[in-house]
Amino acid sequence: MVDQLPPLPLALKAECLDRRRRAVQETLRAKGLDGLVAYGNGRHSFLASNPAWYLAGFRQLGPHMAVLLPAEGDPAVIVAPTWDAGRAQEQIGLPDLVAVEPADFLPAVQAALDRLGMRRGRIAVAGGVQPRLISEAWPVMLRNPELGDKLVSDLSRIRDEWSLACVRKGAAIAEAGYRFILETARPGMPEYVLAAESEAYMRGLGAEDNFQLLSASQHNRAAHRTSERLLAAGDVLLGEITPSVDGEYVQICRTAVIGDPTQTQLAAFDLLDGALRSAMAAAKPGVAARDIVEVMNAPIVAAGYEPYTKPPYMRTRGHSMALGSMDPEIAIDSDEVLLKGMVFVLHPNQYLPETGYIMCGEPVIITDDGAVPLTSRMGRLETIPA
Known part of the structure; x- marks a missing residue:
């Protein structure tokens, strides 16, 4: 902690x-x-x-x-x-x-x-x-x-030293907040209590604001606002955690299972994690945003889920949250070309019929070698004791 x-x-x-x-x-x-x-x-x-x-x-x-x-x-x-x-x-x-x-x-x-x-x-x-x-x-x-x-x-849209300092601190707050969620969540706990306690914790670390989707279900249809629902064994807990430091938002997307994950859930997360890593490797200066979408979608399509890579199951594969710019949006119809120094969240968040919605995403910075995560560790399918 x-x-x-x-x-x-x-x-x-x-x-x-x-x-x-x-x-x-x-x-x-x-x-x-x-x-x-x-x-x-x-x-x-x-x-x-x-x-x-x-x-x-x-x-x-x-x-x-x-x-x-x-x-x-x-x-x-x-x-x-x-x-x-x-x-x-x-x-x-x-x-x-x-x-x-x-x-x-x-x-x-x-x-x-x-x-x-x-x-x-x-x-x-x-x-x-x-x-x-x-x-x-x-x-x-x-x-x-x-x-x-x-x-x-x-x-x-090209982050200067102050903007980068803010997003790096924001990423550290988001990661700490997620660890707090993993350590605090338990069956029988209302979602809104978990959300409130994690919100207070992140604000104590220096977040002046936080957009947070935190919800759970046995089969999530999508990520959504926190409700009064009680957490239960077998739930898949979704977290879209977006703290702000001096106006600069940074987002992580995470998934945890309350209890032991099934082999199907583990395989689904590995599929999305592989799609994310492929997109990160391809996201270099001069590459079009729409090309990154195609790279990310390719393994998901190959696994037989092409209909689920399109609306209404999926809208965008990433987006900026800069104080001064919303560029780029990582969408199939985007003409935006990636530039060195851009920062945005890259996420293959995806509904799959066997597992429900799974969240998997990192804040990244574009370098000559591809998209480098701003987090200390990329997300994985975590478990919460049941």
Whole structure:
């Protein structure tokens, strides 16, 4: 059991944030743009990017935040509400920072744009998921603003040192959380109790958030949210564990059997584990995401399960969860090409008729030698005493 994990070096964070903003400014100048508005809506999810958090290094608690980044010069930050000003100033560390009430957010942004001289030029907006009130304000406030999400996502899909430090710590938390689950789960225990205790444990290790699917059945149809069901001998326990460290999510997918696994279950897990390892070996820079799907599916198809490698039994074979970018998605229709330094979860999670749904997946980083796991040990079919 892990009692604590070392803190991350904040000097590295400051250095990387400065490099991120400078890299965006270089791109702005190269494209003839005069500035970028990066917006954050405060609803943090591993299914959506947060451009403002990526450039400010700050998890907002209120509904709005904006980073105003001119092509030349220093940025300005506007956060809401006002009571979060002290925390924002301490963590962001930029001199031009204003905290306002939510109702005053847009007027404050406009005033800052005027102060920086950004309303007179070509401005891009990286908004991520925006409320309608906000998305409709940009064309009024700015002259024909351009789409700027790719200015951030093209940079952030290649992880810098701070992002990698966060995901490595997140992977360690996820692994520790799963060990806690294996040591804590027992027949008769409600799923929601196990989920709550493991959630508290991972937050104690430094996870500021955690998307977790934790459920069990004698024959799982899919992974799903925790319920009131009592764990029982013979159950297959599924865990999709996704902690976040400073906004960077990282995911592991795990399967355990309460009691002794059957030979059929062991063979099924070995099939998926082999598919995962083949895909990892093939996932090198320059390889298309759809080709990785074909490599992963090949042994499953060869075993006679081709119909189960398609919807509704399977949607995607992996995906990114970066703070600034959702690229790549490892899907059969994806045109994305893998790049060195990309980080994402790769998973042949699969329903098989003989065993039910099985989860098997690792967070990986793309290297010249293929996808390397960020975990200390790849998942295996674990057993929990019955």
